[in-house]
Each structure stands twice: as structure tokens, then as C-alpha cells.
Amino acid sequence: AQSVAQPEDQVNVAEGNPLTVKCTYSVSGNPYLFWYVQYPNRGLQFLLKYITGDNLVKGSYGFEAEFNKSQTSFHLKKPSALVSDSALYFCAVGSNDYKLSFGAGTTVTVRA
Amino acid sequence: EAQVTQNPRYLITVTGKKLTVTCSQNMNHEYMSWYRQDPGLGLRQIYYSMNVEVTDKGDVPEGYKVSRKEKRNFPLILESPSPNQTSLYFCASSNLGAYGYTFGSGTRLTVV
Numbered sequence: 001a002q003s004v005a006q007p008e009d010q011v012n013v014a015e016g017n018p019l020t021v022k023c024t025y026s027v028s029g030n031p032y033l034f035w036y037v038q039y040p041n042r043g044l045q046f047l048l049k050y051i052t053g054d055n056l057v058k059g060s061y062g063f064e065a066e067f068n069k070s071q072t073s074f075h076l077k078k079p080s081a082l083v084s085d086s087a088l089y090f091c092a093v094g095s096n097d098y099k100l101s102f103g104a105g106t107t108v109t110v111r112a
Numbered sequence: 113e114a115q116v117t118q119n120p121r122y123l124i125t126v127t128g129k130k131l132t133v134t135c136s137q138n139m140n141h142e143y144m145s146w147y148r149q150d151p152g153l154g155l156r157q158i159y160y161s162m163n164v165e166v167t168d169k170g171d172v173p174e175g176y177k178v179s180r181k182e183k184r185n186f187p188l189i190l191e192s193p194s195p196n197q198t199s200l201y202f203c204a205s206s207n208l209g210a211y212g213y214t215f216g217s218g219t220r221l222t223v224v
Contacts, residue, residue, distance in 0.1 A: 009152075032211050043217040044155075044202065051211050090154060098143050098162075098208060099170070102154040 002027040004093050006103035014111055019081040021106045023074045023091030032094040033074040035065055038105075039087045047089075050074060061085070081110045114139045118203050118216035125193055125223055133188045133219050135203035141214075143206040144186040145170070146178065148199040149218075155202065161186055162208075193223040 005024045013019050025031055035047040048059025055067040065076045074091060091103045116137045125131055137144065145160040147170075157170030161180040175197055177189040186205075190197060203216040 004154075006154075034213070036215075044215040046213070049211060092155075094211065098206060098211075099157060099160065100145075100155075100204075100213060102147075102156070104152055104154040 002093050002095055002099070002101045004091050004101055004103035006089075006091055006106045008106050009104075010107045010109065012109045012111065013081050015083050016080050019076075019078040019085065019108065019110070021076040021089050021091075021108060023076065023103060024072050025074060025091070025093040026072065027093050027095050029095050031072075031074075033065075033067060034092040034094070034100070035059065035063070035074075035076050036090045036092065037087045038090065044090070047076070081108075083110050083112050086110045114214065116203055116205050116214050116216040118201075118219050121217065121219060123219060123221050125221070127194055127223055128192050131190050131193060131221075133190075133201060133203075133221070135186045135188065135216060136184050137186075137205040137214070138184065139205060139207065139214065140183065141205035142183070142208045144180065145204045145206075146176070146186070146188050147202045147204065148172065148197075149202060150199055158188070158201075193221075195223050197221065198223050 003026045033050040036044040048057050050057045050067045058064045089106045092100045094100045119134045142163045146158040147155040149155045156172045159178040161167045201219045206213045
């Protein structure tokens with residue numbers, strides 16, 4: 001069985017400060033890791049993914065994530081947060097069967 | 113434009129009245145899946161399909177049915193909806209091997 005843990009229900013940061021959203025995973029075999037963002041009353045928007053290769057993945061809107069195999073983590077980061085980054089963020093893990101398992105989500109609030 | 117289209121976007125129904133939520137993709141993807149999103153639980157997979165006439169249960173299949181008669185369509189059927197099926201539903205499709213998942217805009221279902 002595969003699973004994802006997002007240990008923080010909420011993350012609050014001031015605009016201009018670094019933003020980190022944590023994610024750890026459990027999966028048999030090689031993991032395929034994803035981050036999605038959901039704005040209020042909207043669908044899921046793809047931010048970035050790790051399939052193979054470089055452990056540092058760069059994605060949309062200035063976000064990046066680092067794959068750490070030894071710590072089974074895939075934390076999402078942004079060097080300088082914007083108020084418009086306030087949203088619900090989901091980490092997901094997949095494997096060879098193509099099933100995606102999602103974390104419970106982390107609500108990010110960026111205050112001006 | 114490549115997309116996954118779900119209908120309707122919003123639906124309020126009464127307990128026991130059969131309903132169907134449609135999902136269609138225009139990317140010739142083999143893989144399609146249904147998820148439900150509930151606060152604090154993230155997205156949980158209901159059913160998935162690896163190709164035409166091939167469907168299988170996800171993590172929370174009880175009370176739902178699906179069919180895959182054509183590659184582009186993957187309707188979700190609730191034969192006898194109950195209030196605990198009130199949720200936000202997402203359809204997704206993927207080109208197997210590319211690990212690119214595209215999500216629909218969501219269907220907010222309320223069963224009273």
C-alpha cells in the first residue's frame with residue numbers, strides 16, 4: 001500500500017518570506033511524486049512532479065521541490081511567498097500501477 | 113484544448129434518486145479515475161480504468177458504479193445516493209507512461 005503524510009494542516013507565512021510545505025511518502029518500488037494546488041472553488045492545478053533524474057524539481061509559479069529518498073520526503077518550497085500563493089496544497093504519490101494517493105492537504109495562508 | 117470535462121459542476125439531489133456524473137477527455141488517454149475530496153481526508157480514489165471495458169475498485173468504491181464503454185468517457189453512477197456521498201468529485205485521466213494526470217474542474221454533489 002502507498003500513502004502520503006502532510007504533517008501540517010496549516011502553514012502561515014508573511015509575504016516575501018520563504019514557504020515550505022512538508023510531505024513524506026510510503027510506497028513499494030520507485031515513487032512518482034506530485035504537488036497540486038487548489039484555489040477556492042477551483043479544480044486541481046499541477047505544480048510539479050518527480051519521476052526520475054535530478055532530485056531538485058522546478059515547477060510552476062516559482063515553486064520547487066526536493067526529492068529525498070533516504071528521508072522519503074518531497075517538500076515543496078518557494079523562496080519568496082506571495083499573497084496569491086494562499087491556497088490548499090496536495091502532495092501525491094504514484095507507482096507502477098499508476099494509482100495516485102493523496103495527502104490530506106495543507107492550507108497555506110500568506111499574509112500581506 | 114486538452115481537457116477533462118465533468119458535468120454537472122453542481123448538483124443537489126435527494127436520497128435514493130439515481131444520478132450520473134459524466135466525465136469526458138479529449139486526449140486519447142488510456143487511464144481514467146474518479147476521486148472524492150473531503151475536508152481533512154484529501155482525495156480518495158473511488159474507481160479507475162486502465163482501458164475500455166477494464167475497470168477496478170479504488171479505496172472507497174461502496175455506493176458507486178462506473179463504466180468504460182468508450183475510451184473518452186468514464187461516467188460515475190450513484191444508484192441510490194445517500195447523504196454521506198455529499199462531496200466534491202474529480203475525474204482524472206492519464207497517458208500511461210508519461211505520468212501526466214489531468215483533472216476535471218470538479219462536481220460538487222449535495223445529497224439531502
